[in-house]
Amino acid sequence: MKFIDPHIHVTSRTTDDYEAMQAAGIVAIIEPAFWLGQPRTKVGSFQDYFNSLVGFERFRASQFGIKHYCTIGLNSKEANNERLAEQVMELLPLYVGKEGVVAVGEIGYDDQTPAEDKYYRMQLELAKEVDMPVMIHTPHRDKKRGTTRSMDVCIEHGLKPEMVVVDHNNEETVQEVLDRGFWAAFTIYPHTKMGSERMVDIVKQYGPERIIVDSAADWGVSDPLAVPKTAKLMLDKGIPEEHVHQVCYQNALAAYSQSGQMKESDWEDVAIDQREKYSGNSVLRGGQTPKVKGSSDIVEN
Amino acid sequence: MQATTYQTDLKQAKDFLYAIIRESATAEGLKWLDQQTHKLEQEWNYRTFYFSFSSVPRFLGKATITYSKATLSQARELRSGFSPEGWDLTQLVRTYILLYLPHNNEAEYAQTIDRMCETADMYEQQAIYAALPLLPHPKALTGRTAEGIRTNMTNVFDAIALQNPYPADYLDQEAWNQLLLKAVFMGRPLYKIDRADERANPELARMLVDFAHERWAAHRQISPEIWRFVAPYLGEQYLSELEKSIKDGQPLEVEAALLACAQNTYSGGRTLLEQHPDFRQRIQKGDINWNSIGERYNA
Numbered sequence: 001m002k003f004i005d006p007h008i009h010v011t012s013r014t015t016d017d018y019e020a021m022q023a024a025g026i027v028a029i030i031e032p033a034f035w036l037g038q039p040r041t042k043v044g045s046f047q048d049y050f051n052s053l054v055g056f057e058r059f060r061a062s063q064f065g066i067k068h069y070c071t072i073g074l075n076s077k078e079a080n081n082e083r084l085a086e087q088v089m090e091l092l093p094l095y096v097g098k099e100g101v102v103a104v105g106e107i108g109y110d111d112q113t114p115a116e117d118k119y120y121r122m123q124l125e126l127a128k129e130v131d132m133p134v135m136i137h138t139p140h141r142d143k144k145r146g147t148t149r150s151m152d153v154c155i156e157h158g159l160k161p162e163m164v165v166v167d168h169n170n171e172e173t174v175q176e177v178l179d180r181g182f183w184a185a186f187t188i189y190p191h192t193k194m195g196s197e198r199m200v201d202i203v204k205q206y207g208p209e210r211i212i213v214d215s216a217a218d219w220g221v222s223d224p225l226a227v228p229k230t231a232k233l234m235l236d237k238g239i240p241e242e243h244v245h246q247v248c249y250q251n252a253l254a255a256y257s258q259s260g261q262m263k264e265s266d267w268e269d270v271a272i273d274q275r276e277k278y279s280g281n282s283v284l285r286g287g288q289t290p291k292v293k294g295s296s297d298i299v300e301n
Numbered sequence: 302m303q304a305t306t307y308q309t310d311l312k313q314a315k316d317f318l319y320a321i322i323r324e325s326a327t328a329e330g331l332k333w334l335d336q337q338t339h340k341l342e343q344e345w346n347y348r349t350f351y352f353s354f355s356s357v358p359r360f361l362g363k364a365t366i367t368y369s370k371a372t373l374s375q376a377r378e379l380r381s382g383f384s385p386e387g388w389d390l391t392q393l394v395r396t397y398i399l400l401y402l403p404h405n406n407e408a409e410y411a412q413t414i415d416r417m418c419e420t421a422d423m424y425e426q427q428a429i430y431a432a433l434p435l436l437p438h439p440k441a442l443t444g445r446t447a448e449g450i451r452t453n454m455t456n457v458f459d460a461i462a463l464q465n466p467y468p469a470d471y472l473d474q475e476a477w478n479q480l481l482l483k484a485v486f487m488g489r490p491l492y493k494i495d496r497a498d499e500r501a502n503p504e505l506a507r508m509l510v511d512f513a514h515e516r517w518a519a520h521r522q523i524s525p526e527i528w529r530f531v532a533p534y535l536g537e538q539y540l541s542e543l544e545k546s547i548k549d550g551q552p553l554e555v556e557a558a559l560l561a562c563a564q565n566t567y568s569g570g571r572t573l574l575e576q577h578p579d580f581r582q583r584i585q586k587g588d589i590n591w592n593s594i595g596e597r598y599n600a
């Protein structure tokens with residue numbers, strides 16, 4: 001089976017992860033711009049981070065046969081540093097239109113402060129102006145209220161629900177998100193978010209329409225194989241294969257291809273050629289032999 | 302206030318690009334482009350400009366474009382040495398949009414180009430650097446160009462170095478020599494560097510010969526094309542290198558070293574040429590020249 005992981009922070013993952021993801025059937029991923037575990041202090045750090053999302057990380061993924069997309073945005077945590085946030089807002093128009101950028105995101109609320117609200121709204125306006133989907137990060141604390149509020153503000157700014165993916169849902173939020181016509185994404189992340197078993201129950205209860213599964217794997221204890229593993233569990237528990245395909249591949253494609261920057265042909269018949277270089281950098285280090293894979297043959301030297 | 306320096310008539314350049322775009326773009330893509338440029342003309346705003354420039358592939362795609370002889374000669378009339386050959390639709394449209402950037406303030410103009418390059422992806426950089434020969438305030442962009450030469454992305458380097466008349470026209474000798482040396486180092490085709498002969502200089506010849514020594518010490522081949530830039534400065538100091546190339550070099554290197562001898566009155570070189578009458582004849586007939594050496598070497 002083929003999978004898309006539409007929310008994963010691969011910048012903080014290793015090449016072993018990439019190899020395992022490719023072997024498990026992940027063909028495409030979306031890396032949302034987020035915070036890096038500690039706050040940035042200069043706008044230049046954002047610029048270089050965005051550059052890596054549209055540059056080197058995309059190249060690195062391609063070296064393992066995975067098509068990399070990203071979303072660009074100012075995350076809610078760092079929206080609270082208003083002086084910096086203003087400068088980041090000026091940077092966004094340079095990035096949201098770039099090739100392979102499939103949404104404005106991940107944006108939304110963390111502590112639900114006035115500053116978070118201000119920059120969330122400004123970015124919704126930007127998404128509307130450039131006709132791009134939005135990826136919403138819902139808060140971990142006061143989640144139910146924060147999720148409702150995230151959607152209310154979208155509607156208030158005139159965004160169409162079908163252009164908005166609400167991520168990090170749980171059993172408490174899913175009904176309202178689906179009822180209001182938004183995409184409902186679920187993050188399979190150990191301890192803090194969803195577990196695979198619970199995910200199976202949700203798909204059993206709500207069906208596959210507009211439900212999306214992702215890993216949000218990052219620099220924390222997380223699992224870059226969460227999507228294929230959850231898919232396997234779903235199949236084992238008797239969920240029909242086409243439903244699994246829908247929540248682990250097709251729905252993400254449908255939601256984010258509305259950007260006009262993501263289509264199936266992007267990863268069908270891609271060739272891996274580790275002899276390629278990006279800015280003089282290779283993913284290989286001295287003595288390593290490049291892998292070269294055509295559409296049908298794998299050279300394992 | 303200082304008058305703006307132009308390398309071409311911007312209105313004519315826009316018309317030229319637009320005519321090619323119109324033939325290749327879909328009706329929808331063209332409509333989007335017209336809307337964007339209309340907005341920029343009505344009320345300038347950097348947000349729209351940056352977004353338009355980066356979003357071109359999303360709305361117009363990357364179709365390959367075939368340029369007729371007539372189009373290419375029109376390009377040269379527009380700006381001597383200018384050629385869009387090899388540009389796809391996205392690059393063409395990005396160049397077109399770039400020409401809408403206001404240029405009444407030189408410092409602000411150069412600053413914007415800098416900002417765009419710093420935030421550009423690979424293909425955007427390629428478009429900006431290849432557009433250099435059309436841009437106003439060319440003298441204010443030399444520092445940015447020198448920075449661009451430091452790239453290791455081949456497509457970005459080529460956009461500056463190959464089939465681009467801007468470097469020969471505006472780079473100072475130091476940046477120019479870096480460009481040539483880097484082209485040799487990256488194995489780029491030197492014969493595609495516009496008007497490179499005119500900018501040959503003794504310092505460059507010395508650097509190229511030093512580089513040849515490094516290659517030889519590592520038991521590697523040298524590019525025969527480097528002799529083109531050493532030719533005007535042949536003399537006692539390069540005689541042993543000439544002899545080495547002729548004696549041990551690959552066939553193309555022999556041709557190149559002898560061609561260099563033929564292009565200089567230096568007696569040591571003339572003597573070497575006399576020892577290879579068959580080559581001398583082919584050089585006289587024009588069968589051996591820098592373009593043919595470059596083409597065959599880079600084939």
Ligand SMILES: [Zn+2]
Pocket residue numbers: 007009032034106216
């Ligand atoms: Zn995330």
